[in-house]
Amino acid sequence: MATSTEPRPSAEEIVLYEKDPATKIATITLNRPDALNAPTIAARQRFADLVTRANVDDDVKVLIVRGIGKHLGSGADLPEMDGMWNEDPDYSCLPEFRIGEEEDVNYPPKGSFRYLANITNLYANSNAGLRSLQDFKKISIVECKGYCYGWHFYQCADADIIVSSDDALFGHSAFRYVGWAARMWQWALMMGLRPFMEMVFTGRPFTAQEMKELHFVNSVVPREKLEEETMKYALACARNRPVDTVVMQKMFFEVFKQQQGEYMGSIMAGWLESMLPMVKPDEDTSIGVDAETFEKGLANAVKDNDRQFPPDWRLSMKGRKET
Numbered sequence: 557m558a559t560s561t562e563p564r565p566s567a568e569e570i571v572l573y574e575k576d577p578a579t580k581i582a583t584i585t586l587n588r589p590d591a592l593n594a595p596t597i598a599a600r601q602r603f604a605d606l607v608t609r610a611n612v613d614d615d616v617k618v619l620i621v622r623g624i625g626k627h628l629g630s631g632a633d634l635p636e637m638d639g640m641w642n643e644d645p646d647y648s649c650l651p652e653f654r655i656g657e658e659e660d661v662n663y664p665p666k667g668s669f670r671y672l673a674n675i676t677n678l679y680a681n682s683n684a685g686l687r688s689l690q691d692f693k694k695i696s697i698v699e700c701k702g703y704c705y706g707w708h709f710y711q712c713a714d715a716d717i718i719v720s721s722d723d724a725l726f727g728h729s730a731f732r733y734v735g736w737a738a739r740m741w742q743w744a745l746m747m748g749l750r751p752f753m754e755m756v757f758t759g760r761p762f763t764a765q766e767m768k769e770l771h772f773v774n775s776v777v778p779r780e781k782l783e784e785e786t787m788k789y790a791l792a793c794a795r796n797r798p799v800d801t802v803v804m805q806k807m808f809f810e811v812f813k814q815q816q817g818e819y820m821g822s823i824m825a826g827w828l829e830s831m832l833p834m835v836k837p838d839e840d841t842s843i844g845v846d847a848e849t850f851e852k853g854l855a856n857a858v859k860d861n862d863r864q865f866p867p868d869w870r871l872s873m874k875g876r877k878e879t
Contacts, residue, residue, distance in 0.1 A: 564636065567598035573606045580617035580794050582610045589625025592703060594633040597651050600685030600707070607688040617802060618794045619692065620786060621711055622699035631706020631729065640672075649675060652684070669830060676829035679738040680822035686738055687822060689714035690813075693806045695793045699786045700724045700764070701779060705871070706737075713742045716806075717793075718772065719786045720764040721779040726772070727761030729858055729871050735835070736828050741821020745813075747772050760869035 565588060575582035584606055586593040595603060610616040623629050639647020648657060652675055655661050664670040679686040689696045689711060698712050700720040706728050712718055730737040736756070744752045747770050755762060767773040777785045797805075862870045870876045 564596050564633070567596065567602040570595060570599040571602045571606065573609075575610070575613070575616055577615040579791065580615060580799070581620065581790050582613070582616040582618070583620045583622065584610075586621075586623040586629055586708075589623070589627075591633065592627050592631075593623040593625065593629035593708070594631065595629075595685070595707060596633045596636055600632065601654060601683070602685075604683050604685040604688040607682075607692050611692055611694060614799070616694060617799050618695045618697065618790045620697050620699060620790055621689075621715065622783075622786070623701070623708075625702075627702030628698070628700050628704045628724070629706075629708035630703040631708060640675075652678060667833075672832060673826070673830035676738060677823065677826040679829075680819065680826050686710050687714060687742075690742075690818065693803045693810075694799070695802060695806075697786060697789055697793070699782060700726075700773070701782060702873070705729060705761070709743075710739060712772070713739070713746050717774050717789055718767075719775045719777070719782065719789055720767070720773045721782045722764055722776050723779060724764040724767075724776075725761040725871075725873070726764070726767050727755060727759075727871065729759075731756050732759035732861060732871070733858065734829075734832060736825065738825050738829060739822050740825045740828075742818055745816055745818070745821075758865075758869060759871075760865070761871055 570586065570588045570593075572585040572587050573582065574585075584603065586595065588594060588599075607619070610619045638644075640649065649663050649671070650657065650659075650661060664674065678684045682688045682691045686707065687710070695717070696715045697717045697719060698715040700712060700718060701724050702721070704712055704720075704724050704726045709726055709728055712726065728737045740752075740756070743755075747755070747767075751762070751766075751770055754760075762770075764773055764776045768776045775785055775789070793802075796802075859872060859875065862872050862875045867876050867878055870878075
């Protein structure tokens with residue numbers, strides 16, 4: 557995980573895109589394995605733009621999302637945003653809104669409700685890169701492996717098909733250091749209420765097999781067969797009905813999701829996240845999103861907190877092997 561002071565790759569380096577007009581399959585590849593494929597703010601926005609591009613491109617019928625390296629990814633680049641919680645006077649929230657520092661925009665001050673609420677409600681917008689696949693009117697497939705946490709878990713909940721390696725873990729570390737996350741409604745719908753409540757209350761990640769049994773994952777295969785299995789699904793989808801038929805199918809499923817309250821749930825989760833400054837910690841043993849945590853290093857704080865839980869409930873793969 558990069559620190560807040562290290563230079564970050566460009567969005568174009570982190571999020572790669574290619575398409576094959578012959579098969580009508582496009583691929584978004586997350587290319588930052590040294591930081592567990594964490595997208596920067598700019599990379600999340602590029603991801604959203606590429607999904608929109610694939611949506612209107614007549615050469616694309618199926619979109620695959622995958623990651624370079626051992627993991628799909630462990631979530632967004634939180635150290636990039638640590639200025640939101642510490643006393644860094646130079647930190648600005650404006651990049652989240654694609655607004656430059658040179659523009660005449662005065663962001664609400666820390667301590668105001670809007671300071672955090674503006675951002676948490678932005679995450680209900682497809683342009684922010686958190687629910688982009690929700691508005692994608694073609695077929696999306698996420699190829700999962702290793703960590704599928706945080707932002708990457710959002711993509712899994714929104715995709716049409718999930719192909720996973722048998723070593724994948726699904727969850728969100730925010731359930732342990734915050735207690736909630738954006739768009740929780742969608743996870744509850746896709747996993748089922750009671751299993752998702754278990755994930756939220758315990759903070760434990762679920763294995764690929766558990767997610768398969770919950771009908772969240774379509775196929776679980778050994779790591780070495782993952783790309784082959786993903787392509788089998790992609791080619792079958794691409795060779796099936798015409799693109800117009802696919803878009804009609806997706807519109808039907810979108811109506812069904814909205815009847816279940818998908819977008820309303822996004823707004824509700826944004827409101828809940830906005831309440832974070834009002835949370836009073838129980839004691840020093842709990843981890844929180846605050847200046848002290850970021851001063852220690854969020855990754856280190858999460859690891860220390862992980863040790864409080866049974867090995868098979870830990871977020872870290874290394875920690876899960878410890879006794």
